[in-house]
Amino acid sequence: MQRKKLVVIGNGMVGHHFIEQLVQTEAAKQFEIITFSEEPRLAYDRVHLTSYFETRDPAKLALTTEDFYREHGVTVHLGDKAVAIDRAHKIVRSEKGTEVPYDVLVLATGSYPFVPPIPGHDREGCFVYRTIEDLEAITRTAAESRIGAVVGGGLLGLEAAKALQDLGLETHVVEFAPRLMAVQLDEEGGAMLRRKIEALGVAVHTGKNTQNIVTGKFQRLKMEFADGDELETDMIVFSAGIRPRDELARQAGLEVGPRGGIVVDDHCRTSDPDIFAIGECALWNGQIFGLVAPGYQMARVVVDLLNGKEAAFTGADLSTKLKLMGVDVGTIGDSHGRTPGAHSYVYKNEHDEVYKRLIVSADNRKLLGAVLVGDAAAYDTLLQYYQNGIDLPQPPDALILPSNEGAPAGLGPDALPESATICSCHNVTKGQIVACIDRGVVALADIKSETKASTGCGGCAALLKSIVDAELEKRGLEVKKDICEHFPYSRQELYHIIRVEQIRTFDELLENHGRGLGCDICKPAVASILASYWNDYVLSDKYFKLQDTNDFRLANLQKDGTYSVVPRVPGGEITPEKLIALGEVARKYNLYTKITGGQRIDLFGARLEQLPHIWKDLIDAGFESGHAYAKAVRTVKSCVGSTWCRYGVQDSVGMAIFLEHRYKGIRAPHKIKMAVSGCTRECAEAQCKDIGVIATEKGWNLYVCGNGGMKPRHADLFATDLDDETLVKYIDRFMAFYIRTADRLQRTSTWLENLEGGLDYLKEVIIDDKLGICAELERQIQHLVETYECEWKKTLENEAILKKRFRFFVNAEGGDDNVVFVEERGQIRPATPEEKHRLKGIPVELEEAS
Amino acid sequence: MFLCVLRVPAVKKTNQRTDMTETTASRTETWIDVCDVSDLEPDAGVCALVAGRQIAIFHLPKLGKVFAIGNYDPFSHANVLSRGLTGDIGGEPVVASPVYKQHFSLETGRCLEDETVSVPVYRVRIEGGRVQIQLPAGEKRP
Ligand SMILES: Cc1cc2nc3c(=O)[nH]c(=O)nc-3n(C[C@H](O)[C@H](O)[C@H](O)COP(=O)(O)OP(=O)(O)OC[C@H]3O[C@@H](n4cnc5c(N)ncnc54)[C@H](O)[C@@H]3O)c2cc1C
Ligand code: SF4
Numbered sequence A: 001m002q003r004k005k006l007v008v009i010g011n012g013m014v015g016h017h018f019i020e021q022l023v024q025t026e027a028a029k030q031f032e033i034i035t036f037s038e039e040p041r042l043a044y045d046r047v048h049l050t051s052y053f054e055t056r057d058p059a060k061l062a063l064t065t066e067d068f069y070r071e072h073g074v075t076v077h078l079g080d081k082a083v084a085i086d087r088a089h090k091i092v093r094s095e096k097g098t099e100v101p102y103d104v105l106v107l108a109t110g111s112y113p114f115v116p117p118i119p120g121h122d123r124e125g126c127f128v129y130r131t132i133e134d135l136e137a138i139t140r141t142a143a144e145s146r147i148g149a150v151v152g153g154g155l156l157g158l159e160a161a162k163a164l165q166d167l168g169l170e171t172h173v174v175e176f177a178p179r180l181m182a183v184q185l186d187e188e189g190g191a192m193l194r195r196k197i198e199a200l201g202v203a204v205h206t207g208k209n210t211q212n213i214v215t216g217k218f219q220r221l222k223m224e225f226a227d228g229d230e231l232e233t234d235m236i237v238f239s240a241g242i243r244p245r246d247e248l249a250r251q252a253g254l255e256v257g258p259r260g261g262i263v264v265d266d267h268c269r270t271s272d273p274d275i276f277a278i279g280e281c282a283l284w285n286g287q288i289f290g291l292v293a294p295g296y297q298m299a300r301v302v303v304d305l306l307n308g309k310e311a312a313f314t315g316a317d318l319s320t321k322l323k324l325m326g327v328d329v330g331t332i333g334d335s336h337g338r339t340p341g342a343h344s345y346v347y348k349n350e351h352d353e354v355y356k357r358l359i360v361s362a363d364n365r366k367l368l369g370a371v372l373v374g375d376a377a378a379y380d381t382l383l384q385y386y387q388n389g390i391d392l393p394q395p396p397d398a399l400i401l402p403s404n405e406g407a408p409a410g411l412g413p414d415a416l417p418e419s420a421t422i423c424s425c426h427n428v429t430k431g432q433i434v435a436c437i438d439r440g441v442v443a444l445a446d447i448k449s450e451t452k453a454s455t456g457c458g459g460c461a462a463l464l465k466s467i468v469d470a471e472l473e474k475r476g477l478e479v480k481k482d483i484c485e486h487f488p489y490s491r492q493e494l495y496h497i498i499r500v501e502q503i504r505t506f507d508e509l510l511e512n513h514g515r516g517l518g519c520d521i522c523k524p525a526v527a528s529i530l531a532s533y534w535n536d537y538v539l540s541d542k543y544f545k546l547q548d549t550n551d552f553r554l555a556n557l558q559k560d561g562t563y564s565v566v567p568r569v570p571g572g573e574i575t576p577e578k579l580i581a582l583g584e585v586a587r588k589y590n591l592y593t594k595i596t597g598g599q600r601i602d603l604f605g606a607r608l609e610q611l612p613h614i615w616k617d618l619i620d621a622g623f624e625s626g627h628a629y630a631k632a633v634r635t636v637k638s639c640v641g642s643t644w645c646r647y648g649v650q651d652s653v654g655m656a657i658f659l660e661h662r663y664k665g666i667r668a669p670h671k672i673k674m675a676v677s678g679c680t681r682e683c684a685e686a687q688c689k690d691i692g693v694i695a696t697e698k699g700w701n702l703y704v705c706g707n708g709g710m711k712p713r714h715a716d717l718f719a720t721d722l723d724d725e726t727l728v729k730y731i732d733r734f735m736a737f738y739i740r741t742a743d744r745l746q747r748t749s750t751w752l753e754n755l756e757g758g759l760d761y762l763k764e765v766i767i768d769d770k771l772g773i774c775a776e777l778e779r780q781i782q783h784l785v786e787t788y789e790c791e792w793k794k795t796l797e798n799e800a801i802l803k804k805r806f807r808f809f810v811n812a813e814g815g816d817d818n819v820v821f822v823e824e825r826g827q828i829r830p831a832t833p834e835e836k837h838r839l840k841g842i843p844v845e846l847e848e849a850s
Numbered sequence B: 001m002f003l004c005v006l007r008v009p010a011v012k013k014t015n016q017r018t019d020m021t022e023t024t025a026s027r028t029e030t031w032i033d034v035c036d037v038s039d040l041e042p043d044a045g046v047c048a049l050v051a052g053r054q055i056a057i058f059h060l061p062k063l064g065k066v067f068a069i070g071n072y073d074p075f076s077h078a079n080v081l082s083r084g085l086t087g088d089i090g091g092e093p094v095v096a097s098p099v100y101k102q103h104f105s106l107e108t109g110r111c112l113e114d115e116t117v118s119v120p121v122y123r124v125r126i127e128g129g130r131v132q133i134q135l136p137a138g139e140k141r142p
Helices: A013-022 A026-030 A048-053 A066-071 A132-144 A157-164 A187-199 A246-252 A294-305 A380-389 A430-438 A444-452 A460-472 A491-501 A506-513 A521-534 A548-551 A576-588 A608-620 A653-664 A726-743 A750-756 A760-765 A774-786 A789-797 A799-805 A833-839 B011-018
Strands: A004-009 A033-037 A076-080 A082-084 A091-094 A100-103 A102-109 A111-113 A124-128 A147-150 A170-174 A203-205 A209-215 A221-227 A230-233 A235-238 A242-246 A262-266 A275-277 A281-283 A320-324 A329-334 A343-349 A354-360 A367-373 A419-423 A563-565 A592-595 A601-606 A632-637 A673-678 A691-696 A699-704 A718-722 A821-824 A827-830 B022-024 B030-036 B044-050 B054-062 B065-070 B085-089 B091-094 B103-105 B122-127 B131-135
Touching: A004 A013, A013 A033, A013 A294, A026 A033, A048 A132, A048 A157, A066 A076, A082 A246, A082 A380, A091 A506, A124 A132, A132 A157, A132 A235, A147 A230, A157 A170, A157 A235, A157 A320, A187 A203, A187 A343, A187 A354, A221 A235, A262 A275, A262 B011, A275 A548, A320 A380, A320 A691, A329 A380, A329 A774, A343 A691, A367 A380, A380 A833, A419 A460, A430 A444, A430 A460, A444 A460, A491 A506, A491 A521, A491 A726, A506 A521, A521 B085, A548 B044, A563 A608, A563 B085, A576 A601, A576 A608, A601 A608, A601 A827, A653 A673, A653 A691, A653 A726, A653 A774, A699 A726, A718 A726, A718 A760, A726 A750, A726 A774, A750 A760, A789 A799, A789 B131, B030 B044, B044 B085, B044 B131, B054 B091, B054 B131, B065 B091
Parallel strands: A004 A033, A004 A102, A033 A076, A102 A275, A124 A235, A147 A170, A147 A235, A170 A203, A262 A281, A632 A673, A673 A691
Antiparallel strands: A082 A091, A091 A100, A111 A242, A209 A221, A221 A230, A320 A329, A329 A367, A343 A354, A354 A367, A563 A601, A592 A601, A691 A699, A699 A718, A821 A827, B022 B030, B030 B131, B044 B054, B054 B065, B065 B122, B085 B091, B091 B103, B122 B131
């Protein structure tokens, strides 16, 4: 039998989902599937597009592979746009001139970002935010920009603003409406969100009508607003809504809506019965759905119809929960309270900047909608009340009021009916998840791949996990927090075992509490616990084999197999003599030198066998190990403070040096960074450190659990106006408590976020000594301080270790001939593989490791 | 950009030769003498230079075994595997690359994260307290 031809135009999220679903059904046998993709790659996860800035790897976003399509006999025309539909002859024509006849046609052309027709909107420096190519262009221009503006203060606009800020730009959001997220949020919610976002350093301009974009005086561009204001910026990202891509349908004479969108019925059929439209290009019941879940539902409807099953699209819920620039926001259902007879419960807390509103039915029994800003913990529960029409508890405001017992008043996973939809992207119910567990699938990852739950937008991840945990617990299965396959314990439990049983070696622990040989996860974790408990020499025989190469060789391994060396420069204060000595060492061994963010100097390109020689020279010049190689206290950064600065109110350098000497070398679950600023101007950036100290007229303010880097987090103010002694006491306790209770490789910021009871609990433990352990915590730190030794000094005294561990070959002199340097900007850098290929074998200057 | 080779470390050829005397065992196979057993690091690796190749040798006393694989890490393109942490994954002895942390089986050389990648495995034995390595046939000498 001749197979019918099915053509899908657009290989975006929905087009791909349609094909992926279809090929798994019976109907696949009847159809030969052909798809056109205008983009140069197969479908990718547009919902998580922003993560591209972190990975810069399109493959990480890919939803499928060419192999998958080939295996299922799907023909793909990549980078080829469909330009015409000839309905009379049932043929699709493409830009590259391909002509494909169809029996059934599916339009999944998505939408395009709307750019308001402002004069100058197409100038250089103007962008949209929809494809990987858009993000690549934004990244390139951001590198040579200082200021960025986003037009549009909706969901996507704020996501784009966050991206610009992460790219290091001074960021502005320009919104036409009088508030942010006008579609989803009510006035109070919008105002709260605005305050929170401004506090993060993004300027918000609402009620601004951009009229002109011209060349700027100081920056690349200037935006002129209707009210006469102006904004100079280097780049503009338009995020002012989306418009359905209905141009093909229009030209083919299909019915389209007055404001765009391909009109479809409940079967997702257009006005031509052989043509379907699904996803963001489809207009159903006068509505466009700009979310992926409704698009997936439409795709499934068409798949069912092609399989001869009855199915209908019945609309979709547009509830959303997301973290916008670190601010939790959730909206459910009728968030504006427009349903007749509806009334509201509002909770507003201006101190913590939390706003919650419930919209309930006239009889007070059903939830119609909700707005959550600043704290969206109740979202999952509320959504279940809303979607499943569960009767509200009385009075309903218990759902949004802070509860005194600390337990969120919520529907436990057990309270949900089997029919409750957990994942709306893939339409997975609680019943399906339970059935999957009943079949013996118990690992979260397997449940996800089996049921597809939580593999769409990911919004239901927390709910899914709590259901799985609850179900496993019911079945008497334990929820695993094991550090790895060798120990059935979490890091905290291992810490406890080591402390109680006074265990001193990994082998002892493995023998009594573990199995197998250990691995690269448990070994360093146990080494760190042993070090922070006993503080023995890290290169002693019982420890060295546990350490990854950085700790093992007391230097930082770089990508080419050489090491970098960072001597300690406490508080960033250094004498000219020492600076010269450092320079001389770098020159002698021809090392690449770079100033680090922690106010010290990093020397790169040291070969393994050179390390002892370099360190001998450094120690002779008065330096000591900087522990840059260890998960330990790294640096205490400081500003010059009251000694030199006219604003300073305390000696920040003196305090930084004191703190750095006190805590240097202490091993922890992850690295710990600190800083001390001499006044509230905060030049040392203490609020992005694990421990930050800011001088006040009366003493010191202590901040904890901040983080820079990939996941920035502002530190929380922990205590104010402390004298020196109390400050040190609190830091001692904080560090010891963190070391004792954190997970492996958990920075203080994530540790706090996962600590039950959060900041308040931490204060109770450390300030009020609620657990009665503070004396012990202080003793532990005191022991570590007293037993500190410079690891490099100790190593240089040990001939046997030097001879054994700091030579490259066990059976020959010399070093790795694969280490090749070239010169750039007057210093060495590792040669690229191509350069090595070219350069190797050329006569070279030989240099001995003195 | 100005390109030049600043240094490529020298390998002292003389030393290499004395360290690598060939031992012809009872059978016809050629075993190359590498080092003393006491030169190995228990539960960790060392790097040996054998006929111009870098070979990572691991001693896992709990298994009573010595393993030898190539020192070159195909992911980082650097000679680093001897400096990785050893252990087992599901009972299979492995070393984790210290650069990007992929695991390589010490028995088969296969990468556990990517089936298509592997590193060479060499036969190794202990004879009279000496560690000896056998190179694949036909490649005994560079
Ligand atoms: C930054 C960002 C964040 C988002 N976050 C969320 C979120 O958190 N939650 C959520 O639910 N949704 C989110 N969305 C929306 C979500 O991505 C869309 O709803 C989803 O991608 C729609 O799928 P689609 O297949 O209809 O359209 P698209 O994914 O846009 O795919 C359409 C494809 O068709 C191609 N095409 C168009 N015309 C033709 C033609 N003539 N010939 C060939 N190919 C053609 C297009 O190039 C495109 O590749 C986000 C979107 C963006 C941009
Ligand atoms: S933080 Fe205050 S004291 Fe320190 S340099 Fe800045 S202004 Fe001066």
